[in-house]
Amino acid sequence: MEKKIAVILGDGIGPEVTQQSIKVLDAVAKHYNHKFHYSFGLMGADAIDKTGNPLPDETIELCLNSDAVLFGAIGHPKYDNDPSAKVRPEQGLLKLRKSLQLFANIRPVNTFPTLQHLSPLKAKNLEGVDCVIYRELTGGIYFGAKNLSDDGTTASDECSYSAAEIERIAHLAFKAAQKRRKKLTLVDKANVLETSRLWRKVVQAMASQYPDVTVDFLFVDNAAMQLIVNPKQFDVILTENMFGDILSDEASVITGSLGLLPSASVGNGGALFEPIHGSYPQAAGKDIANPLGSILSAAMLLDHFGLHTEAAKVRSAVQWTLDNSFVTKDIDPVNFYFTSTIGELISDLV
Amino acid sequence: MEKKIAVILGDGIGPEVTQQSIKVLDAVAKHYNHKFHYSFGLMGADAIDKTGNPLPDETIELCLNSDAVLFGAIGHPKYDNDPSAKVRPEQGLLKLRKSLQLFANIRPVNTFPTLQHLSPLKAKNLEGVDCVIYRELTGGIYFGAKNLSDDGTTASDECSYSAAEIERIAHLAFKAAQKRRKKLTLVDKANVLETSRLWRKVVQAMASQYPDVTVDFLFVDNAAMQLIVNPKQFDVILTENMFGDILSDEASVITGSLGLLPSASVGNGGALFEPIHGSYPQAAGKDIANPLGSILSAAMLLDHFGLHTEAAKVRSAVQWTLDNSFVTKDIDPVNFYFTSTIGELISDLV
Ligand SMILES: CC(C)[C@H](C(=O)O)[C@@H](O)C(=O)O
Ligand SMILES: CC(C)[C@H](C(=O)O)[C@@H](O)C(=O)O
Numbered sequence: 001m002e003k004k005i006a007v008i009l010g011d012g013i014g015p016e017v018t019q020q021s022i023k024v025l026d027a028v029a030k031h032y033n034h035k036f037h038y039s040f041g042l043m044g045a046d047a048i049d050k051t052g053n054p055l056p057d058e059t060i061e062l063c064l065n066s067d068a069v070l071f072g073a074i075g076h077p078k079y080d081n082d083p084s085a086k087v088r089p090e091q092g093l094l095k096l097r098k099s100l101q102l103f104a105n106i107r108p109v110n111t112f113p114t115l116q117h118l119s120p121l122k123a124k125n126l127e128g129v130d131c132v133i134y135r136e137l138t139g140g141i142y143f144g145a146k147n148l149s150d151d152g153t154t155a156s157d158e159c160s161y162s163a164a165e166i167e168r169i170a171h172l173a174f175k176a177a178q179k180r181r182k183k184l185t186l187v188d189k190a191n192v193l194e195t196s197r198l199w200r201k202v203v204q205a206m207a208s209q210y211p212d213v214t215v216d217f218l219f220v221d222n223a224a225m226q227l228i229v230n231p232k233q234f235d236v237i238l239t240e241n242m243f244g245d246i247l248s249d250e251a252s253v254i255t256g257s258l259g260l261l262p263s264a265s266v267g268n269g270g271a272l273f274e275p276i277h278g279s280y281p282q283a284a285g286k287d288i289a290n291p292l293g294s295i296l297s298a299a300m301l302l303d304h305f306g307l308h309t310e311a312a313k314v315r316s317a318v319q320w321t322l323d324n325s326f327v328t329k330d331i332d333p334v335n336f337y338f339t340s341t342i343g344e345l346i347s348d349l350v
Numbered sequence: 351m352e353k354k355i356a357v358i359l360g361d362g363i364g365p366e367v368t369q370q371s372i373k374v375l376d377a378v379a380k381h382y383n384h385k386f387h388y389s390f391g392l393m394g395a396d397a398i399d400k401t402g403n404p405l406p407d408e409t410i411e412l413c414l415n416s417d418a419v420l421f422g423a424i425g426h427p428k429y430d431n432d433p434s435a436k437v438r439p440e441q442g443l444l445k446l447r448k449s450l451q452l453f454a455n456i457r458p459v460n461t462f463p464t465l466q467h468l469s470p471l472k473a474k475n476l477e478g479v480d481c482v483i484y485r486e487l488t489g490g491i492y493f494g495a496k497n498l499s500d501d502g503t504t505a506s507d508e509c510s511y512s513a514a515e516i517e518r519i520a521h522l523a524f525k526a527a528q529k530r531r532k533k534l535t536l537v538d539k540a541n542v543l544e545t546s547r548l549w550r551k552v553v554q555a556m557a558s559q560y561p562d563v564t565v566d567f568l569f570v571d572n573a574a575m576q577l578i579v580n581p582k583q584f585d586v587i588l589t590e591n592m593f594g595d596i597l598s599d600e601a602s603v604i605t606g607s608l609g610l611l612p613s614a615s616v617g618n619g620g621a622l623f624e625p626i627h628g629s630y631p632q633a634a635g636k637d638i639a640n641p642l643g644s645i646l647s648a649a650m651l652l653d654h655f656g657l658h659t660e661a662a663k664v665r666s667a668v669q670w671t672l673d674n675s676f677v678t679k680d681i682d683p684v685n686f687y688f689t690s691t692i693g694e695l696i697s698d699l700v
Contacts, residue, residue, distance in 0.1 A: 080569075141543065146543070155510065157509045157510075191429075191438060192492055194507050219430075278572075
């Protein structure tokens with residue numbers, strides 16, 4: 001198989017973790033006789049520093065002309081505390097999601113048995129946790145009209161959704177549920193928001209097309225509690241953009257394996273793969289970041305190409321490193337290996 | 351002291367827990383020579399069932415003419431799964447907040463040492479947790495323009511904030527921080543939302559008026575993680591309405607004492623006190639609900655009246671019941687006492 005992969009290293013620890021994924025993909029290509037062609041594009045704080053633009057047109061072009069995008073991380077604190085900054089790294093990522101129509105962000109949340117001691121939750125609350133969050137990614141309050149009054153004293157953001165936007169991601173979530181434990185939970189705030197009531201109506205109406213899937217509904221405040229108190233009740237969680245941002249990050253820490261969690265953003269053709277974790281500028285350049293979130297994202301990329309054997313091989317190599325205590329500093333602050341060492345080890349194993 | 355208290359029993363377990371608070375307030379009145387006059391008003395599903403209106407005008411009148419409102423709980427599942435219902439219980443509570451201008455919801459989050467085994471978190475993550483959440487309660491997406499297109503296929507909700515709305519609650523939060531550990535954390539999504547950037551700008555500008563308070567800023571997705579991973583870092587958390595709804599519920603379960611947590615909603619004069627927990631229809635009428643959230647809300651009400659000795663007395667009575675294992679079924683499913691028994695016990699102790 002021959003594929004074009006656009007690579008965006010991004011900010012902070014983005015470059016060093018993504019480089020490990022490239023090593024692993026190269027090893028997969030060699031071993032299984034594929035050709036992966038990488039082209040590199042700029043985005044985020046890195047792109048602002050180099051071009052003044054968080055997402056140069058060339059990067060969009062590059063991604064549109066590739067079969068998939070592999071992305072590191074975005075964001076730098078120097079932009080966060082200046083509310084009047086006109087250009088922000090995150091604008092790049094939001095524009096890329098929109099340009100590639102990546103309307104569904106998919107985040108599997110599962111536990112790694114050897115790492116359970118790192119979880120903030122008690123073992124009994126963690127047992128059996130295995131869910132996946134489908135977060136709408138190109139609509140809602142993220143992309144609605146924004147306004148700041150001329151005198152700067154009133155601001156607004158609009159949240160809007162159409163039935164079509166809800167349906168396309170809901171179909172993906174229903175199908176995922178059919179292949180899993182056949183339960184779909186829509187998280188919304190239908191007791192307050194008009195958009196949430198539309199979500200509920202659309203999803204209720206679609207349920208009859210998926211008779212084997214049990215659908216239930218949960219208010220977002222209750223979902224934020226249930227994710228901690230009883231996370232194993234969830235199979236597929238479907239939710240809108242802003243709620244998904246909050247809940248998927250919340251879900252990612254309960255297992256204690258934040259550094260290991262991958263994500264895929266998919267839509268009409270395009271697909272982007274990135275670890276859940278942020279850009280952690282404090283760790284950047286130190287070769288200590290955990291590359292497994294990125295490497296497992298590369299495994300999702302292989303699945304996306306239909307290379308399931310290869311993806312499984314990467315996952316079992318990752319599992320082997322965990323089982324044999326080849327881990328980065330976030331997992332074991334005393335006996336740890338460097339980012340690059342773990343990358344090489346996994347490349348050797350696939 | 352002579353005070354008028356409006357009582358709204360509300361839905362589900364609301365009535366039975368609130369009745370325990372009244373017992374306790376009566377005992378306080380007797381013991382310390384105060385007069386509390388109660389008047390009862392309808393709100394929520396109960397009000398819809400009886401009057402067709404989730405908040406009859408008489409209830410608003412009653413509350414406006416009282417010194418404080420003691421409230422039980424709101425909501426019934428029969429309204430939740432009908433997205434086209436025109437009348438919903440929650441509308442009553444939202445309208446009451448607006449009518450009384452209760453712009454700040456205050457939720458203390460602390461641990462009860464004898465109950466730590468109930469927390470989903472490991473003991474080391476819980477140690478030293480003691481924070482309070484200031485949630486804006488009469489603005490944001492809850493109260494912005496809502497729209498559903500005529501054909502029912504597009505919906506929108508507007509989130510808007512003015513600097514004045516932000517300032518009035520921020521002053522309360524800064525003052526609370528001054529009396530506590532002197533740290534204020536603003537939670538927002540300033541990397542995406544215009545309203546969040548206004549929050550950040552306004553709070554940054556106010557910081558110089560409170561030089562003894564350290565201010566920091568956290569994105570809401572990160573806050574959802576930090577509350578679980580390292581909750582003790584927080585002192586006062588300040589945030590907008592929707593984020594506050596999610597985070598305060600999330601925070602309430604980490605300690606394992608959801609049934610014990612009180613809240614106060616305050617504003618220009620008016621004040622409403624209610625437990626954090628919901629209406630739990632499954633438990634309604636069974637005399638098994640935990641009345642401590644309501645009773646500790648009554649303690650906050652006493653503080654609001656300036657009756658600090660009395661409030662402290664109620665809190666130590668509550669503590670005594672916990673220390674001596676006089677607890678409801680949620681705390682000990684085997685050796686438990688009834689709601690009404692706990693209420694009487696605490697009344698006897700004050
Ligand atoms: C960086 C930021 C704009 C982004 C988001 O809020 O979507 C991030 O938090 C994420 O979840 O991918
Ligand atoms: C009942 C509901 C409208 C309410 C809210 O969302 O504000 C509740 O969840 C709360 O937090 O008091």
